[in-house]
Amino acid sequence: DDFEGEGVWRYAEALPLEDGVTTQEGATPLYEVPRLEEDIGVEALRIKHEGMNPTGSFKDRGMTVGVAVATELGVDRLACASTGNTSAALAAYGSRGGMETLVLLPAGKVAAGKVAQASLHGARILEVDGNFDACLDIVQELAAKGEAYLLNSLNPFRLEGQKTIGLEILEAFREEYDAFPDRIVLPVGNAGNTAALYKAFRELVQAGALAEDEVPKLTGVQAEGAAPMVEAIENRADEVRRWDDVETRATAIRIGNPVNAPKALPGIRETGGTAVSVSDEEITEAQRDLAGEGIGVEPASAASIAGLRKLRAEGVVDDDERVACLTTGHLLKDPDAAAAAGADPEPVPADTEGVLASLAGESSPD
Ligand code: F0G
Numbered sequence: 001d002d003f004e005g006e007g008v009w010r011y012a013e014a015l016p017l018e019d020g021v022t023t024q025e026g027a028t029p030l031y032e033v034p035r036l037e038e039d040i041g042v043e044a045l046r047i048k049h050e051g052m053n054p055t056g057s058f059k060d061r062g063m064t065v066g067v068a069v070a071t072e073l074g075v076d077r078l079a080c081a082s083t084g085n086t087s088a089a090l091a092a093y094g095s096r097g098g099m100e101t102l103v104l105l106p107a108g109k110v111a112a113g114k115v116a117q118a119s120l121h122g123a124r125i126l127e128v129d130g131n132f133d134a135c136l137d138i139v140q141e142l143a144a145k146g147e148a149y150l151l152n153s154l155n156p157f158r159l160e161g162q163k164t165i166g167l168e169i170l171e172a173f174r175e176e177y178d179a180f181p182d183r184i185v186l187p188v189g190n191a192g193n194t195a196a197l198y199k200a201f202r203e204l205v206q207a208g209a210l211a212e213d214e215v216p217k218l219t220g221v222q223a224e225g226a227a228p229m230v231e232a233i234e235n236r237a238d239e240v241r242r243w244d245d246v247e248t249r250a251t252a253i254r255i256g257n258p259v260n261a262p263k264a265l266p267g268i269r270e271t272g273g274t275a276v277s278v279s280d281e282e283i284t285e286a287q288r289d290l291a292g293e294g295i296g297v298e299p300a301s302a303a304s305i306a307g308l309r310k311l312r313a314e315g316v317v318d319d320d321e322r323v324a325c326l327t328t329g330h331l332l333k334d335p336d337a338a339a340a341a342g343a344d345p346e347p348v349p350a351d352t353e354g355v356l357a358s359l360a361g362e363s364s365p366d
Contacts, residue, residue, distance in 0.1 A: 008061050008164045014203065015160050020068035021097040025060035026164055028052045030172045030324070033293045036305070040312050044177065044322040047290070047305075048169055051297055051330030055117060058165060058193065058328050059089035062151075062158030067093040069157045070149045076100060079148035081135030083189065083252045084114030085329055090151050091121035102148055104128050104135040109251050111298065111334035131246060133257040153192030154259055162193055163200035169324045170210070177322060181216045185311075186326040187303040188220035188229050188275065189253035191264035193326065198267025216324070217273035219317075220264070221307030223248030223300075227277040229258050233268060234275075240265070249280040249337060252300035252329060274316060278306040284341045296331030296338070304328075 004019055005012065007026030012018050030046045037045035050058035067090075070078055078094045079102040080086045087103035087110075094101035103118050107127040118125055128135045136152060143150035153159060166184070173181045186193055197218060204210035222230050226246035232239065243256035258264070268275055278286075280299075286309065287302035304325040311317040331338050348358045 008064050008161055011164045011167050014163060014167065014200070015065060016157060017065065017068050017072070020064035020161075021071060021093050022064050023054040023060065023092060023096060025053050025064050026168070028168070030169065031293070031295055033290070033295070036289055036293055039289075040309050041319050042308075042312060042317065042323050043320050045308075046172075046181075046324045047295055047327055048165065048324050049295060049297070049327045050165065051301065051327055051333070055085075055088045055092045056113070056330035056333055057085035057089065058162060058326075059085045060093070061161040061164055062153065062192075063089045063093035063161070065161035066151045066155050066157045067097045067099070070099065070151070071097050073149065075149040077102060077148040078151050079103070079139050079142060080151045081105075081132060081139040082110070082114075082152075083132050083254060084110040085252060085333065086152065087123060087125070088114045088117035088121070091118040091123035094123070095121045100124070102126065104139050106131045106135055106254075109254060111251055111337065113333040113335060132255050133242070136257070136259065152259075153190050153195075159192055159196040159199065159260075162196035163203075165193065165326065166197040166200035170204070170216075173322065173324070179322070180210065180214045181324045182321040183217040183219055183273070183317065183323045184326065185219045185221060185304045185308045185323060187250070187253055187300045187328055188222050188264070189255040189258065189300070191220070191229060191258040191260040193328070194218055194220055194267050195260040195263035198264065198271065201271070215271050218267050218271045219273040219307065219311065220268055220275040221303045222275065222277045223250045223253055223283065223303060224277045224279050226254050226256060228256060229261060229264070230275040230277045232261070232265060248283075250283055250299035250303055251334070252298060253303065274311070276307045276311055276316075278303055278310060282306040282310065287337070287341050290327065291331070291342070295327065297327040298329040298331060298333040299337050301327035301329050
């Protein structure tokens, strides 16, 4: 492919390979949201929309590297557990790399768009009668038995690719404001992005490209029904307690055992960040807020905005801060959640008079 040196691969120097199995991932937009910025009340607010990657989530950044490593290793079967997005990306990148893919999904808890992607890209889909954490336990055992090459975020090469989210945000802020963001707010599931961004910052500090006091505060957001990281931060615990029962409308982050916690907790603490949980209602409200600025995201992604709003209201976030919020997946990933959060279609007759009559009548509130 003629994509060398672009997107994720513009940062090849920071990656373990010079090029990957690519569908042109990375270089996602960093949107302005002036109404939301004013409403939440911070100096600057930007939305890094990872839903604009080829398969509609940040997972592509990890897969372009991880699947390339798998190619070098000569493995023939790739596998992951997934709440949906990882499976979509693995299926796409695996098929592009000419490898067999196996995905384990929690039955009935994966948004429609994601299953459709995994299916059409040719993954073998196993629906597990259990939650994501059970799927991840099983796929780790399959990998340990040599049945498949694991491409969950426990695979360090995945996180190498995801570092580029942080690098792009820092570069864009430096260009625009001649300063780095004070804070990066992101949804947390397995805490892979939190770990990846922290690693990116540490490497920049080591290289002398970023001063210690310029490192953005990593701020994680979880859904109230799946918030083991928040619990650990609030309790100043050294380890994260696994939650056996998790529930949230934001199915992408319906995770009780964040496997990257050992790498992510120090990232939140040492950057002076924090973690906060938000309700499903707050998530849906934030999804509408973003949609009102023309940005379509899935529920888990909106958690970042919901969390920022909450922390700003609590005074944890100052009004003079410049903030980047990560939105991790596209609206179309979860069409059912979008339809439920949005306005209902209005039935009208098939003639102009009838349509005009309907327009003149009460519009249906959402
Ligand atoms: N947002 C979305 C849309 C996700 O799909 C995920 C994770 C996260 C946030 C959490 O990111 O794990 O780095 O803290 N999805 C995984 C999956 C679990 O299987 O697609 P994290």
